[in-house]
Amino acid sequence: MRSLLPYCAVLPLAVPLNLEASLFCGQAFRWQVITEDGEKKFRGVVEGELVELARTDESIHGSLRIESTAPLILNQPLEKFFTRYLGLDDPIEAFFAPEFQHNYPDLFAASEHYFGLRVLHQAPFETLISFMCAQGMGIALIRRQADLLATNLGSTTTEQNFIPITAYEFPTAAQLAEAPLAALQVCTNNNSIRARNIKAVASLVARGDLKLETLASPHASLDEARNALMACSGIGEKIADCVCLFGLGHSDAFPIDTHVRQYLDAWFGLRTATQSLTRTGYDRLADEARKILGAKYAGHAGQILFHYWRLNVRGLTAV
């Protein structure tokens, strides 16, 4: 069977990888799980290129096959780009601090199945806008909004190397800033407030008044980054933390949502977790979590616990 995509690379995995969990926990809303010839694959659009990821064998310690419509992504070889994108060069052995392993050996052992999970390092602007779409929505609806933004307002590639491909790049800040409000609202489940907020944030980025590169680690601290983001209407603590963790490389960011509050209560007895969360209450809770997990990689550890909680305790589905 001929491969759909002309460019292929095989990435050896020195450490385990849980692809399904990574693509979900990194909140890559434009990735889909597909099955082709009985083989499970992951297909998405990254920087305007259509990309497929598949394990070349059933072993978690195997290797990863990458197929792309282009040999390079952002002028980097596929292998190099995806090593960073998938966080394969992040130190998993440091995700859980020794104190945590010592204090919570059972929990540490129980979540072992998801140690192969990685936090994705995604494009800052796409991450920012995608998470602005996440409030009060199910995953499926968030995903649809990101797709609509790309198909309706992003640029399109229809053919590469004589192979018909339809890949929609995520819109640039300038494209979203110039888009008519009505067109934007179509992409945000008809939510006009969200459309306005996204347009305003896109304008800030396009004008250079909100510099995402400057807010990325290590140029800025987590506090500087989240304060700058939270100054925008429509971005609160949780969404700011998600953008910091998934888009700006702040591994100490610890996003707290309903699921995280549940496990903080159940596993660590942080009862404030189940009370209503004020702004300072959120900050205090996040600080306590960082104290328990180890501050430096609290976000990564938190995503592993988050996944374990959702799938094994709550019995929810991955995607």
Added chain:
DNA sequence: CCCCAGGCAGCGC
């Protein structure tokens, strides 16, 4: 008609 979905902003105290 109800509840839920990985919150946020505004208000009075």
Added chain:
DNA sequence: GCGCTGCATGGG
């Protein structure tokens, strides 16, 4: 600061 409430929309 804290606690409460309204909000805006689609899907089960």
